[in-house]
Amino acid sequence: QSALTQPASVSGxxxxxxxxxxxxxxxxxxxxxxxxxxQHHPGKAPKLMIYEVNKRPSGVSNHFSGSKSGNTAxxxxxxxxxxxxxxxxxxxxxxxxxxxxxxxxxxxVL
Amino acid sequence: xxxxxxxxxGLVKPSQxxxxxxxxxxxxxxxxxxxxxxxxxxxxxxxEWLGRTYxxxxxxxxxxxxxxxxxxxxxxxxxNEFSLQLNSVTPEDTAVYYCARVSCSGGTCGxxxxxxxxxxxVTVSS
Numbered sequence: 001q002s003a004l005t006q007p008a009s010v011s012g013x014x015x016x017x018x019x020x021x022x023x024x025x026x027x028x029x030x031x032x033x034x035x036x037x038x039q040h041h042p043g044k045a046p047k048l049m050i051y052e053v054n055k056r057p058s059g060v061s062n063h064f065s066g067s068k069s070g071n072t073a074x075x076x077x078x079x080x081x082x083x084x085x086x087x088x089x090x091x092x093x094x095x096x097x098x099x100x101x102x103x104x105x106x107x108x109v110l
Numbered sequence: 111x112x113x114x115x116x117x118x119x120g121l122v123k124p125s126q127x128x129x130x131x132x133x134x135x136x137x138x139x140x141x142x143x144x145x146x147x148x149x150x151x152x153x154x155x156x157x158e159w160l161g162r163t164y165x166x167x168x169x170x171x172x173x174x175x176x177x178x179x180x181x182x183x184x185x186x187x188x189x190n191e192f193s194l195q196l197n198s199v200t201p202e203d204t205a206v207y208y209c210a211r212v213s214c215s216g217g218t219c220g221x222x223x224x225x226x227x228x229x230x231x232v233t234v235s236s
Contacts, residue, residue: 003156036222038157045208045229046157051222089157093220097172099147101157 004029004090004102011108012080020105022073022090028100030071034093037066037075039086040104046089050075077107085109112136114209114227122203122234128196132209132227139185139192140165145212145219148183148194151229152205163192164214199234206231 005023012018022029022037029035035053038046048057050066053073063078073092077084090102118130132146139146145164151157161173163183173181182195196203206229213221 032220034218034220038223040151040157045226046223047226048222048224051224052220057222057224091157091159091223098174099159101149101159103156 004092004100006088006090006102006105008103009106009108011110012077013110014080014082016080017076017078018080018107019077020075020088020090020107022075022092022102024071024073024092024100026071028071028092028094029068029073031095032093033068035066035068035073036091037064037073038089038091039084040089041086049088080109082109112211112225114211114225116207116209116227116230118230118232120231120233122199122232123236124200124234125198128194128199128203128207128232128234130194130207130209130230130232131191132193133189133191134211135190137211139163139190140187142166143214145214146183146185146192147210147212147223149208149210149223150205151208155205158205160194160196162212164219201234204232204234 037050040046053068054066065076087104094100113135115133122128145162147162148160180197185192209227210223211225212219
């Protein structure tokens with residue numbers, strides 16, 4: 001099972017919007033609405049931000065949103081804030097009772 | 111509130127067995143609405159799902175193909191915890207290891223990994 005493809009880095013200024021893409025295949029992202037996104041600050045455990053493509057857990061700000069088209073899922077962060085700076089990972093059910101993660105995208109808030 | 115507390119050694123010699131435990135509070139390892147996974151993170155591989163255990167009238171285990179021949183995940187209902195054993199480790203297995211819980215409903219575990227342990231840096235070195 002290959003990792004999902006994410007850009008290595010993205011950046012934006014406070015208040016701007018950015019989108020992080022996550023490209024898989026027809027065997028994972030394209031076949032299941034089971035994509036989740038995680039925010040990871042160094043030294044801390046990853047935090048679930050989006051599950052089932054576009055659902056937000058309780059307590060996660062609504063300036064995070066998710067979507068999917070074909071084999072590509074996306075995480076949009078609107079109104080960037082300094083505290084959003086982190087590494088973001090996507091994850092998809094990969095079939096055959098396995099999960100696959102993306103390689104991670106480092107978000108820099110300029 | 112679910113909490114996961116990891117324990118285990120941070121240094122393992124090559125060819126030996128990596129063993130970690132994840133103690134659960136606020137939920138049960140036997141829950142029919144959860145699955146319990148081990149995930150690792152390294153600079154070279156990013157996040158990598160390793161496997162899971164879950165109970166649905168009986169116990170089930172699923173493992174990633176990359177480690178399937180070397181991994182065992184076991185639940186311990188008496189202690190409400192689950193463990194990871196990874197055999198024949200090499201320096202490539204050096205990583206931060208996390209335990210995590212995913213919510214399940216109607217036969218699908220799509221709730222995302224909503225709860226994580228604190229992470230354990232395991233270094234494989236002689």
